[in-house]
Amino acid sequence: MAEAFIYDHVRTPRGRGKKDGALHEVTALELGTQVLRALRDRNGLDTSLVDDVVYGCVDPVGEAGGDIARGCVLNADYAETVAGVQINRFCASGLDAVNFAAAEIMSGQHEMTVGGGVESMSRVGLGASGGAWPMDPRLAVKAYFMPQGISADLIATKYGFSRDDVDQYAVESQKRAAAAWQDGRFANSVVPVKDINGLTILDRDEHMRPDTTMQSLGSLKPSFAQMGDMAGFDAVALQRYPEVEEVRHVHHAGNSSGIVDGAAAVLMGSKEAGAAAGLAPRARIRAYANIGSEPGIMLTGPMAVTEKALKKAGMSLDDIDLIEVNEAFAAVVLRFLQHFDADPEKVNVNGGAIAMGHPLGATGTMLLGTVLDELERRDLSTALVTLCIGAGMGTATIIERV
Secondary structure, eight states: OOOOEEEEEEEOOOEESSTTSTTTTSOHHHHHHHHHHHHHHHHTOOGGGOOEEEEEOSSOOGGGOSOHHHHHHHHTTOOTTOEEEEEOBTBTHHHHHHHHHHHHHHTTSOSEEEEEEEEETTTTOTTTTOOHHHHOHHHHHHTTOOOHHHHHHHHHHHHTOOHHHHHHHHHHHHHHHHHHHHTTTTTTTBOOEEOTTSOEEEOSOSSOOTTOOHHHHHTSOOSSHHHHHHSSHHHHHHHHOTTOSSOOOOOOGGGBOOOEEEEEEEEEEOHHHHHHTTOOOOEEEEEEEEEEOOTTTOTTHHHHHHHHHHHHHTOOGGGOSEEEEOOSBHHHHHHHHHHHTOOGGGBSTTOOHHHHOOOHHHHHHHHHHHHHHHHHHHTOOEEEEEEEETTTEEEEEEEEEO
């Protein structure tokens, strides 16, 4: 089997996913286009060498629909021979896009690909694409459907995380993200989003609140308590997990991932393709895995899929230098740390989605790029990236510097 090497990666800054967010005027098409152009221009890339672009997009409808990957290829003025395909595995779409693009190389069918993702949550809207899982009773009842916030609170209740625990984690995420920006750790990979006149619209993650404290978070009311009570989702949780006496609601906007806009892309290829393009590899995809998990609690997939990916790679968690666990909710990361007895100083060292936001279809790509940069900065070797996923799944990828 051929190896898939990572040659470069870029991302946009994350803009607040509201009408007054800096990127609200920018379509998903344009966000996805600008990261492709950046990959081309900073590498002097002959785009005719690229076989395929795989983009994650969780709500591919309206202006973000119709195979947005191919649209971005054409809009970025890549060679018309470059194909494009959009995929959706909910929150892991951006990481799976990288994995799928890498698999095309590993299988020997393609020589150079781009994996990435894009989401304009301010323009298209969370959940705009609908779906049977939350809407069709035949599936919703069978899968014990409950909104993710209820599932996060259920995890906190079941595994013993208090309101102080999740808030403390959120404060640390904000501190780490602020320090990363202050130290310039993202400078080489974040490309400013520009308007039609070439003027910069946004060059820094907009969602961060570096002045967050335990006191400021303590003033926020739980976001999902009323939903759990009035809409009956707490009863669903207790039906599925009768060992839990009641769901303690601890999550709110300050310790959950932010709704944001953004895009990211990773350039990959075989060793021969990189050499033909005059590029030096930075890392290789060592292993990746997907797994299904219990769909009610839904957000516990990262543990099982991490074990699966490590087994495929012939590694243990002790062999991993840095870890990115998507901060969908604070309890998700706390459960990962608890399950593996993992070192918190190796996990999400530059903050995460609680501080910087979670542009659904792009987040996994962003996490992989972030951890690669940090491996290089610290002169370390291996990293694991994993995300929880709606409907109960997990995706994980292990990379190794070369």
